[in-house]
Amino acid sequence: MNKLTKNDAPPTSFGDKEEKISAQLSIIKNFAIDLIYLKEEGELAWYVAREVVEKLGFLDCVVYFFDKQDNCLFQVAAIGEKNPVGNEILNALRIPIGQGITGTVAKTGQPLLVEDLREYENYIPDLTEESLSELCVPLIFEGELLGVIDSEDNRAGFYSNEDLEFLQSVAALTSSRLGMMKKDRALVASQKRTRQVFEAxxxxxxxxxxxxxxxxxxxxxxxxxxxxxxxxxxxxxxxxxxxxxxxxxxxxxxxxxxxxxxxxxxxxxxxxxxxxxxxxxxxxxxxxxxxxxxxxxxxxxxxxxISRQKQVEKERVKALQEAEMASRAKSEFLAIMSHELRTPLNAIIGFSDFLTGQYFGPLGSDKYLDYANSIKTGGQHLLKLVNEILNLSSIEAQEKTYQKEPLNFPEAITDCTTLMMVQAEKKDISFETHIPDGLGQMVADRTAVNQILINLLSNAIKFTQTGGKVELFVSEKEGRHYFTVADNGQGLPNKEVKELLTPFSRGDSNAHRAQEGTGLGLAIVKSLVEAHDGELSFESKSGEGTKVTVSFPSGKATT
Incomplete structure (x- = not known):
């Protein structure tokens, strides 16, 4: 197809108005038919310029699309001086919305026919040919700006109202096809995303x-x-x-x-x-x-x-059943041990007590008395061990019941502190309690609290040298009661502190002193504290002493 300049004669001339209208109808009809086969926006723009506008006899046409991101129009197709060869556009302009005739049409959404550009200050010249008249119509689909179609001529008053109506019809068809292309792309993209989600x-x-x-x-x-x-x-x-x-x-x-x-x-x-x-x-x-x-x-x-989940659930149920069976077996074993061990131990302790008391006369040799005392001491130690094992087991199995009640201090722990005072005096250790006046009540099991303090204080006294000091601090802060047992005894290295909470662990490397305890005291303390939603912490340094702090929620008394 030969390209025209504005100085060339129009490729088509119409004898009268009716002939021009007939030609317009033919162009529009062919355009409407060919729209079906136009699949790309650029292809459509070139078709409009060459097969529609040019065939009407216009010397110039430029199709602009709207760049929403930059808010400007850019040239995508043209005829005349702007298109010397192929699909090339000379001096492809980008016109901001609101500037020039095309920018004004894009901004207002209204077509514009300018009969004499010399009287229009907003005109933006393009290339070398001087234009004197211009016709521009917007491309709008469902209220959205898509671009404009613009035509210029070097003759003043060249365009008529019929030309304006014709170009508006072309713009309407073009906008509809552009809008459908956009929707088709969105649909394809949506279908692709849906398919990807479907497959994923x-x-x-x-x-x-x-x-x-x-x-x-x-x-x-x-x-x-x-x-x-x-x-x-x-x-x-x-x-x-x-x-x-x-x-x-x-x-x-x-x-x-x-x-x-x-x-x-x-x-x-x-x-x-x-x-x-x-x-x-x-x-x-x-x-x-x-x-x-x-x-x-x-x-x-x-x-x-959910086969895997069902299998895991089946294994979990099986494991739970096995654990319950093991727990029952443990409970049965402990019940048997309680009876089978406690009964003979009580007899051993009782008879050895008779022997050491020599109620039925002298034993004769002092060796017999020493042996009887050893039997009594060993029996008492073994009985204590059995009782603490049973106690720890019942706590861990959550079989132990607690009678929580409002506790007042120091009355609630008087028996405990009195007993510890006696133990401390035997070793010439200073024992002091620090309980402020007006300390609030704490709701807890009285026996459990005393057992915790007895175990902690006994350990402190046991591992504090003669002439040392053991202190008990009781305080209340932010809804919790704090009990701190501090001593200036031998202390422990940090690596051994965690081991203290392990059953049968002893904090003394001296074999003679280590055998004095069962190694269950702190394990029982830990379990009792946890049963009361409490917290247990240790601070110890070798050669300087140990500080153990237990905290409990203060709780509220129930009526």
Whole structure:
């Protein structure tokens, strides 16, 4: 196609108005037909310039598209001086919205016919040819600016109102096609995203029609059922959901789908077992949703393989049952040990007490008396060990009950501090208590609190040298009561502090002194503190002493 300049004669001349209108109608008709085959925006823009505007006899035409990001118009197609060869555009302009005739039309959304550009100050000249008249119409689709179509001529008053109406019709068709192209792209992008989500879904998805014929399925469904989508597509969904679906149901009976929905619950997940392609039974969560289309219903089944979860749950239940059996066995063993060990130990301790007391006369040799004392001491130690093992076991098994009550201080721990005072005096250790006046009540089990303090204070006295000092501090802060036992004894290295809470652990490397305890005292303290939602902390340094702090929620008394 030969390109024209503004000095060339028009390629088409019309004898009269009727001939021009006839030509316009023919151009519009052909344009409307060809629109179907125009798939790209650029292709459409060049078609408008060459096959529509140029055939009307216009010497110049430039099609602009709107760049929303930069808020400006840019040239995409042209005829005349702007288009010397091929699809090339000379001096391709970018015109901000609101500037020049094209920018003004884009801003207002209204067409503009300028008969004499010499009287229009907002004109932006392009290339070398002097234009004297201009016609510009906007491209708008559903209220959104898409661009403009602009034509200039070097003759003043060249364009008529009929030319304006014709170019508006061209713009309307062009805008509609551009808008549909945009929607088509958005639809394709949406379908692509939907497909990607469909394929990436972890749940298996089977879509089928009202006859049960599978329309499509995703990769997860293939993996769960062990069947490829090529095999499943166009097959009846029943054969892949057995035994969820009753196999005796007539495949042609459409009511089976409603029956299936009634069983599973519309949009509600249900646990079922189905067969895979290799006749393996798997557990799945399954549901069906219905999409109402214009003239049909489409069903989508969602499958989630929960075989692994069911197996884990089965193993968990089994482990729980085994733990309960072990707990019962432990309780039975402890009950037997309580009876079988305590009974003879009490007899041993009682008879050795008679011997050491020599109630029935002298034993003779002093060696016999020493042996009797050793028997009594060993029996008492063993009985204490049995009692503490039983005590710790009942606490850990949560079999021990607590009688929580409001406790006032120092009255609630008087028995404990009196007993500890006696032990401290035996070792010539200074024992001091620091309990402020007006200390608030604490709701807790009195026996448990005293047992905790006795164990902590006994340890402090045991591991503090003669002439040392042990202190008990009781305080209240921000809804909690704090009990701190501090001593200036031998202390422990940091690496050994954590070991103290382990049953049968002793904080003394001296074999003779270590055997004086059972190694369960602090383990019992820890369990009792936890049973009261308390906290236990240690601070100890070798050669400087130890500080143990226990805190409890102050709680509220119940009436």
């Amino acid at each position: 879904a972890l749940d298996g998805m089977l879509t089928f029609d009202s006859n049960g014929i599978i329309l499509e399925c995703n990769k997860a469904a293939e993996e769960i059922l062990g069947v490829s989508s090529d095999v499943m597509t166009n097959q009846n969904v029943k054969q892949f959901l057995a035994p969820v679906v009753n196999e005796t149901t007539d495949l042609q009976d459409k009511s089976w789908i409603n029956a299936l929905i009634d069983i599973l619950g519309h949009g509600i997940r249900s646990e079922r077992q189905i067969h895979t392609s290799d006749n393996k039974v798997i557990s799945v969560e399954i549901t069906i949703v219905v999409v109402e289309l214009t003239d049909e219903k489409v069903y989508t089944t969602f499958l989630r393989d």
